[in-house]
Amino acid sequence: MSTELHTIIDLIRYGASRFGEAGLTFGHSYDNALDEATQLTLFALHLPHDLSPVYGQARLTSDEKQRVLALFQRRIDERIPACYITGEAWFAGLSFLSDPRALVPRSPIAELIEVGYQPWVGEREISRVLDLCTGSGCIAIATAVYQPDWQVDGVDLSADALALAQANVERFEVGARVRLVQSDLFAALQGERYDLIVSNPPYVTHAEVDALPREYEYEPEMGLRAGDDGLDIVLRMLRDAPEHLTEDGLMICEVGESERALVELLPEVPFAWIEFRVGAMGVFVIERDDLVRHHVRIRELAEARG
Structure with a gap:
């Protein structure tokens, strides 16, 4: 043959x-x-x-x-x-080290990084950015590569993922502008505030994870599974984000197929859903002021999850 x-x-x-x-x-x-x-x-x-x-x-x-x-x-x-x-994945036009310590980089947020998060950040002065649930570090590092004047923190709970992210920090020589922090979401960031918070957190439902094809079994389950509706982690992030955003700060977050569940839970919250070149991908933008305005309801939902 x-x-x-x-x-x-x-x-x-x-x-x-x-x-x-x-x-x-x-x-x-x-x-x-x-x-x-x-x-x-x-x-x-x-x-x-x-x-x-x-x-x-x-x-x-x-x-x-x-x-x-x-x-x-x-x-x-x-x-x-x-x-x-191959040990390599391309994200935002950059080659990242990739292995089973973290999800394969594939977020549509790459498209936002390439255009400086415009038009969403507008005329804001951005100096500090947080990539929450950074995994391999792809969002944090690509942001730093494209925006050399920004300081970026990459946070993850997994020590294994952070070790891979550190290898990628060294690969791109951005150690002076990218800080990696092991933390359960905002737990280790007391007093830290950011102009922009970006996240591709776990958002896959229990049922969806259980039904995923075999290829996904190589990825860390903690990077995927997020409750019955996929929102267990996102609701905690929405609850706590105002304490870590500057006054006119902005949050961009991917929730994928859990978009419908989020809108049903919080119909009064003015999420802006981004249209990418390939269409809608379940990524929202929200202003700090709107998170503060709806904080009581968001906190109630988040704390009901335990």
Whole structure:
């Protein structure tokens, strides 16, 4: 069979076909079989991710073909996300180290980072930013890379995730502007205030986590599971955020499919839902003043969760 595969394009097409036949699930940085087959092929050949298409007709040696095919087979047999095989995930145009200590970077917030969080921050003077539930550090670090005048804190409860985030801080040489803090949300941030709080927290319901395809089993469950409606953690964040935002501070938070549940719980709160290039993705923007105005109801809901 491998004798019939000659070029890079041949291998990519073949890998995508095998992935489709095997019924793999995509969504970890790449959302389709062709992109994952491309990622694994270029990784096996030690070629850059942005290789010019002109090299697609380049012929492979027998050893090279076997390396590529072995990665394809591992992806099929183990159902491990391609990013965990390569150890690399692209986010906001940047290459992050990625492994099972944290979720694979894939938040639509990357699009906001690339445009400086506009138009949402408007004319605000931003100097301090908090990335709550930072995981691999991708949001905090990408924000610092794109905004060299901002100081960014990345907070996570997981020591393992923070170790990966630290490796990424060193990778991008932003240690002077990115501080990592181990904390259960705001618990270790007493007295700290930020102009902007950004978060991609756990927001997947118990039922959804239990039904996720095998690929998701490699990711830390604590980065996904968040109660019966996916809002256990988000409600705590909304309750406590006013104490950590400056007077005209802003909060941006991803809740994905739990958007409907949040709107049903707090219909009076004026969440602004962002439209991305690919459409709505369950990311809201909220002003500190609005969180303060509705604090009593938010606190009541959060504390009812225990």
